[in-house]
Amino acid sequence: MSKPTVLIIDDEPDILELLDMTLGRMDVCTQSASSMGEALALLRKNHYALCLTDMRLPDGDGMSIVRHIQQHNPDTPVAMITAYGSLDTAINALKAGAFDFLTKPVDLQRLRELVGSALKLNPPDDRQNEPSQDPLLGISPPIDRLRQQIAKLARSQAPLYISGESGSGKELVARRIHALGPxxxxxxxxxxxxxxxxxxMESEFFGHRKGSFTGAVADKPGLFQAANHGTLFLDEVADLPMAMQVKLLRAIQEKAVRPLGTQQEESVDVRLLCATHKDLANEVAEGRFRQDLFYRINVIELHVPPLRERREDLPLLTRHILGKLAKRNGLPVPQVAEKGMELLCNYRFPGNVRELENALERAFTLCENQRIEATDLHLSGCPSPGSDDNADFSQIDHLEDFLDNIERQAITQALKETRWNKTAAAKRLGLTFRSLRYRLKKLGLDD
Structure with a gap:
């Protein structure tokens, strides 16, 4: 098997020599270029397992190299070498698609870790065709776009902020990014x-030494140390108190943590993924979240779509969840009645996939003869079929969701009664055709 080759781009001979010697000891071949023109010529002729480029070049800059590689050699990871303290430059490089970055003077241990991670990357198609089952179920356009974004972002080491509503599957997305990455x-x-x-919190994140506080009877590594060389996923990061936000920012910037009870810092190599169901930009505006920390963890944002934006996935998700429940309980998989599936597909699911799982588990327990009827689902804010004007509205959590659900049911019923003739349905509902078209789009019924 041939050795991997790394392209090094820098106009300082001593840096070129240092990187060449270090990578040579890792059994990696190198080629070097001292200008952007020379580098682009080599990139056109050869394929490289990794590219290391300085930010400042005599005839250009490293950002141009990053953009060129993203366009012409997207399966080649590229890392930026920046001057110490040029954090903004490094973040911009990550946003442009760089795999990672190094600062001068180059830390050789950090260099070896970066190269080792980059060489573990497979071409994107190979990673996507792995035999491991994709846990992201769905056929809808939003979930397809999410899969494509995950495949691309898994090849980076950039900090990633995963946004999305409660129960939408942010941790599942984080685990998939980890599983597809180096x-x-x-x-x-x-x-x-x-x-x-x-x-x-400080002890949990950074660890402590024996005797550092009452009850510290032994040394204990923290979460950063446990995730060393792996991935640390901070869910509900908006809930961190201000004092901890300061310490987290330092750990991210320095790539090191200081356990309680010691003055010695320990280097850590983690990929940081953060998530919250809150609007983090609004938390910054309200003064509850540090802007500098937001800037560091939100290098790239990945949005997980809510379930109501991917309604065509509901039958598949329902079958999958019921299959798991049946296997766990040693029972046959129940069927969902047509009215039951209609109710599921018309509901807005403010709790997303987690709410769907809870509703189906409850229905699985309550249903008779392995058949789930609409009355078994008990979805919050959905009146049961056949309910009268005395229905109990005390359990309404989201008025907008409740009203949208009623509107959706009325429009669906009118469309069915008119055999999906939108002009006739609009007339039956007392709406203009334009108004009906707007409501169909708003409610996700315009397919």
């Missing part, structure tokens, strides 16, 4: 930031 064989450490008491 750190897949290392630990994936998920943390619910809202579940850690504030007085224990």
């Amino acid at each position: 750190r897949a064989e290392q630990a994936f450490v998920p943390v619910n930031c809202g579940a850690i008491p504030s007085e224990l």
Whole structure:
């Protein structure tokens, strides 16, 4: 098997020599270029396992190299070498598609870790065709777009902010990014930031030494150390108190943590993925989240679509969830009656996939003869079929969701009664055709 080849682009002979010697000891071949023109000529002729480029070049800059590689050699990871303190430059490079970055003077251990991670990357198509089952179920355009974004972002080491509503599957997305990336064989450490008491937070994140506080009877590594060389997933990151936000920012910037009870910092190599159901930009505007920390963790944002934007996935998700429940309980998989599936497809699911799982588990327990009827689902804010004007509205959580659901049911019923003739349905509902078309689009019924 031939050795991988790395392209090094820098106009400083001592840097070229240092990188060449270090990579040579890793059994990696190198080619070098001292200008952008020379580098582009080599990139046109050869394929490289990795490209390391300085930011400043005599005839251009490293950002141009990053953009060229993204356009012409997208399966080649590229890392930026920047001057110490040029954090903005490094972040811009990550946003442009760089795999990672190094600062001068180059830390050789950090260089070896970066090269090792980059060489573990397979071409994107190979990674997507792995035999491991894709846990992201669905055939809708939003879920297809999400899969494509995940495949691309898994090849980067950039900090990633995963946004989305509660129950939409943010941790599932984070696990998929880890599984498709170069750190897949290392630990994936998920943390619910809202579940850690504030007085224990620093110890939990960074570890402590024996005797550092009452009850510290032994040395204990923190979550950063547990995720070293792997991925650290901070869920509900908006719940971190301000004091901890400051310490987290330092750990991210320095790539090092200081356990309680010691003055010695420990280097850590983690890929950081963060998530929250809150609007993090609004939290910054309201003064509850540090802007500098937001800037560091939100290098790239990945949005997980809510379930109501991917309604065509509901039958597949329903079958999958019921199959798991049946297997767990040693029972046959129940069928969902037509009215039951109609109710599921018309509901807005403010709790998303988690709410769907809970509703189906309840229905699985209550249903008779392995058949789930609409009355077994008990969806919040959905009046049961046949209910009268005395229905109980005390359980309404989201008025907008409730009203949209009623409107959706009325429009669907009118379309069925008119054999899906939109002009006739609009007339039956007392709407103009234009108004009906707008409502169909708003409610996700315009397919």
